Amino acid sequence: MNYTLHQLQIFLKIAEKESITKASEELHLTQPAVSIQLKNFQDQFPIPLTEVIGRKLYITDFGKEIAIAAQKIVDEVNQITYKTNAYQGQLSGVLKISVVSTGKYIIPYFLSDFMKQHEGVDLILDVTNKERVVHSLEDNTVDFSLVSVLPKHLQVEKTKLMENQLFLVGNTSESFPKKKYKTAMLTELPLIYREKGSGTRHTMEKYIEQNDIPVRKKMELTSNEAVKQAVIAGLGYSIMPLIGIRNDLEAGRLQIIPVQGFPIKSIWNLIWLKNKKFSPVAQAFLKYVKENKDHIIKNKFNILND
Known part of the structure; x- marks a missing residue:
């Protein structure tokens, strides 16, 4: 052979x-x-x-x-x-991270300069839904995971990255002139959901359950991008993270519908198994994130605070 x-x-x-x-x-x-x-x-x-x-x-x-x-x-x-x-004094090895799908709008900014500084580091980045992200962490096949909903059945440690804000959004074909609508308006709108296992869906369903809102589930789609395109096309409305729709808001393809109780807020956390033995690469990345996250958020995500 x-x-x-x-x-x-x-x-x-x-x-x-x-x-x-x-x-x-x-x-x-x-x-x-x-x-x-x-x-x-x-x-x-x-x-x-x-x-x-x-x-x-x-x-x-x-x-x-x-x-x-x-x-x-x-x-x-x-x-x-x-x-x-x-042996040449370079940091070298593999950094493995699993990220929930909406986290793809965030994690590259926390990786970019680190990867440029350490050319000997290879990156394996798995972007998937929350259920699979948690499984990869549980199986210890990754160094870190990025989630907005912490797994309850695992002992993990975390470092907070930034706030995650979710809004009710629709396309711009209809007008919503009121400054604030009551949550009851959600009963009148056809809602588009993410698939089961998604962190966005978990947050959305938790809000609906806490407010005892009977809703019309229009459809279920398997990615944030698919949900966004369906909303833009006028197939329904959805509750979506601001981080993934800011360009569409600026371009006038989507609008935020002002509803009481919104935005729904959660936290993006970088998490890892408790007592995990880090490789030199993973240890260096965690140190880099802790030291630079405030600077990265200020320079790359200031629009979210406008």
């Missing part, structure tokens, strides 16, 4: 995405280039690594075993790089 590290990395990405198209996008390669490397890799094995049913690519059981072995090889190669950098 004469497979290359490059082929292992490409196969791992295909196995992760179960798609040559998605793998090529993430690897910044053309689809033909990825397909050729997969074929060259496959030619070295007598058993299929993948199979196509309909138009869907699946990883075979044998392929999954090879992917596990390939990941171990890639990890060991990365360790060589990290150890070399460490």
Whole structure:
């Protein structure tokens, strides 16, 4: 066998995405280039690594075993790089963070300068819903998680990043001239929800339950961006974090509807398992966040305080 590290990395990405198209996008390669490397890799094995049913690519059981072995090889190669950098006095290693979907508007600003200062650090950032974020933390597969709703069943430590404000929003086709509406108006509006497991949905349902509001659930969508586009299109209204809609408010695509009790406020927290043993990279990142968060918030998020 004469497979290359490059082929292992490409196969791992295909196995992760179960798609040559998605793998090529993430690897910044053309689809033909990825397909050729997969074929060259496959030619070295007598058993299929993948199979196509309909138009869907699946990883075979044998392929999954090879992917596990390939990941171990890639990890060991990365360790060589990290150890070399460490001997040269550079901070080196992997920083793993899981982030709830609306946190994608926040976490890059807390990572940008840190990553520029430490070129030997690799970042694995998983953006998903709250349920999966908590699972990754519980399984100890990440260093940190960014959430606005703290998990109750885990012992975690945290550092506060910034305030999270949620508003009732709609598109701009209708006028809401009153300075403040009663919460009862929510019973008249078709509401668009995030999927179960979302932190935004949890906050939204908690507010509705506390105020005993009978609401009309119009639809359920699996991302904040999908909810936002549905609201812009006039399919309904939703309760959304300000951090994810500020550009649409400025552009006049969305409007905040003034309702008693809004904004709903929570806190974005960077959390980690209690008694977790940090790698040097994780320790350095936490120190960086604590020392620089006030400066980052002031310079990058001052519009939220206007």
